[in-house]
Amino acid sequence: MWKDAYYGKVALILSVAAIFFYLIDHPSGVPNGGSWLGYTYGTVGFGLIGWLAWFGIRRRRYGGQGPLEGWMSAHVYLGIALIVVATLHTGFRFHWNVHTLAYVLMAIVIVSGIFGAYTFLRYPAMMTANRAGSTLKTMSAELAGLDQSCRDLALTFDDETAALVVAATQDFGGRFTFREIFLGRSVNLVEGATGGAIARLRDQVGGVGNAQPAEVLPLVQNLTKRATVVVKMRRDWRYRAQMLLWRAIHVPLTIALVLALTIHVFAVFYYR
């Protein structure tokens, strides 16, 4: 926590003050962005959006600019406060126009940002626990080793079983689905080629077929082990994807927001 959530307090004061003035204000007519208070909200919101967007540049300016951790903290808290300020700026009046478009874009950017903050809080520790001291590189090396030993062991079995085992060593659980990435449904390899190969091998233990049962147990163990490694690796990718993908919304929509906002400000002053 950066300096005991200093910017969280700043954001809270800003939001409370904004709501307080909104409640005591009695503008002539309906509340709107054109009143004295409305302009104030608009100016503050405009400044905030500019400053928040600047973070994308600041993040990659290195050297002699103080810790990024503070900026990150301020970015999150003030970004959330922006919802309050901007909503009050609208006076709760929405229409099908560029002004509301700017608001909607902003809302999506903020929500995606909140999701991002959530992933940053949640996944690093889960990722570390999942990796358990290993790295993706060592996991893939481990997987390659297990696959090789599975294929070697499969040579002692009949062709059909061997083919199933080889197919199982190429089973990585298929494409990533939305469900898996965002809802955390792990793939179940036992339902696919791996499961098929294991079931076939289990039959062999019963004495059916002509291979020695002695090879069955290590092969089943290795297939199971590689399945757990695959699941582990997919989980790692999933965490990483979650920490990355929200930015595919956050960043482009920020640019769209800045454009819409420019048009909004220009329109307001040009057509007033």
Place this chain on the structure above:
Amino acid sequence: MTEHYKVAIIGSGPGGLSAAITAADQGLSHVLLERTNHLSDTIFKYQKGKKVMAHPMRLPLQGSMPFEEGFREGILDNWNVAAEKSGANIRLNAEVKKMSGERGSFQLTLPGNEIITADEVILAIGLQGNLRKVPVPGADREWVQYQLDDPDAYQNERIAIIGAGDAGIENAIALASHNEVSIINRQPDFSRAKPGNVAAIEKAIRSGQIRAYANSAPARIDDKALILDTAEGQSIVPVDRIIARLGAIPPRKFLEEAGIKFPSDDPAAVPELSETYECNVPGLYIIGALAGFTLIKQAVNQGHEIIRRMAGDPIAPADEDLLQQRFESAFQGASVNAVLTYLREHVPILAGLTMLQLREVMLESTIARFRAGDVVFKRGDYTNSLWNIAEGTAHVLINEARPDMAVRIGEAEFFGEIGLISGRRRGATVVAGEASVMVEVPRRSMRRLQSSIKAIKVELDRVAMRRIIHTALARDRPISEIEDIIAGAELKRYKAFETICAEGELVDALYIMRTGSATVSRIDNGREVALNFIAAGSLFGERGLLEDEAKRAATIRATVASEAVRIDASVIRGSMERMPELRGIFEKAVQSQLDQTVHSALARAGQRVGGTDGSAVTAFLVNQGVGEATNAFIIDEGLCTRCGNCESACASTHDGISRVNRDAGPRAMSVLLPVACRHCENPHCMTDCPVDAITRAPTGEVFINQNTCIGCSNCANNCPYGVINMVDPTSGHKEHQNWLTWLLDSVGLPTPAPKPHDHNAPHATKAVKCDLCKDTGGSPACVAACPTGAAIRVAPETYMAWVRDGRGRS
């Protein structure tokens, strides 16, 4: 009729050849005698294509013999051409069997009992003509060899390397990829070699690539077998080839028969020489490796210098101008010799040096004048040179609040020895007491002096021990009051992870950490729990010292090779009456240790069930050698979003080349120690830099000067943590700054590859490592660029606190 010459030069290496060429230039009657059938046998026998360095860089080359940095072949070609062109009188296959006489009447016996006479003789035979042989029966077999030209010439052989010095280790590693290699080591470990080589050989042994026989010596060499005497009896190593790398020593018998005296019986000792390289036999000059000068340039200059003097056309030594420049600020206009004489009279540790040694030391040292009150160095500075007072006084402010209690150090004494020994920050500020002249000798030179002159090491250790005890126990009293404590103290050395005192033992002594560091731990529910960390300069083991029959409450163990001053409990108890304040020191220390214990118990209580605890993290860090770090890069993987901003920031602030590798590096629990410089207390990288390109800034950063680095990679090999990379400094690419690639990168899409570096362009590799961003004026970029605070750079004292706060576990 015997031939007679003004001067006979023996040996055609850099020194002898330079002398012969100069003699030919000067028209001096001379002969150059070479044992083999080619010039310069030592360099001739270098591994093919070996790069030959020309350091010290700043030393000018004298005479007309060409020499600059290059490859073995080119250098030999240049020398052959130069020898031919000069018309020097060279006789190959002319080994001098016997030498006698002195100035005016030297007699040299050549093969076939031919006799040559000469007025003067220059002996430039080096050492490599006299390799140490394996002293056992059977060593004359043709497959027992003493050098390795080309490791690739041997494939699929069983090869035993005898000798575990640097040459033996390097040969073993070079051969191991294509052969079955064993290394025979008389010692239990490889401590004789450079740290880089030690790390490499230990790794190769662990991985089974090389087989090691420790505590073993050859007993006999049979057909295809080497018989070893080991600690467990005889053992047989089947071999196809034996390569013995036992070093080279002066051919003592030959030299002593010629009347040359040696200062000691040590086979590696070199003869004592005058300022003009003349030994105890008048008219006999010794230069180059045989005289202890191992660098080619030195030998070339020496050969030239001697002949010029003989020809009646003397020139100043090659380093004269450099020394003049160094002395200029303190002794304007004085001659070099006058200053050197002054130094010998005023600085005792320099008095025992020969003029030649003194010149070498002063090339690296500084003479400075101070006015009264000038600061020499500040408390907390990271300098580690030794200061000697030639004139005046210095005041050591061991307690800054009490300047009146400053320790006065007078003329002919030295100070700064604790920083020199421990490699840690200066413990006190020192100011000049009056107008003073002081000589600052850098750590490198001091180390060399200590190893070549025993008396200097003994004196340094003696004084350092007195002062370390004084500072720790009685800083407010004159040192004369604690002579009894000093007399009862002894210096103890510990290996890494060796126990200094164990839980449950009787409390029989007090310790002061001199170099290295240690951990304090206790057994708790059958598990070892680390409680505290002891840095150099701290007092420890004092708990219970005040009571009789007290037992140690904790185990104290060295984290790296360390030294501690041990003072027996009886000595301390005896002084307690006289010095009541000692009790205060111990009581305070006991209290803080109790706090420590409570603190860590609380930390443990706060942990989740089944979770790992701080002491495991501490143990991990200590095992990874963080104990010798002053500033280690640590990432808490419970917070790290793997965004890679730390690496990008590093690359962007350092010409596109990152000095941190986040993927590599050991991890435990959620602590990652990325491969990045730790700025060690006594940096391994600095021990062997031929051009002194690695320095420690007063603020602690260890950095490499890219302008003077010659890319020899000694530092990279010496670093046990692999943090130094040899790269072409121009090969880095800047972070893309155009908005499109920036945008693509921001959303996680692949960006177009940057323009590839042209590998054919002329380039030189240089050593590159973390410099803590000392030139950017801010904190290290890696830490500043971390958005979540996962990346930190800390000193060991801080990381222990950090771990106690519950970081590093998730």
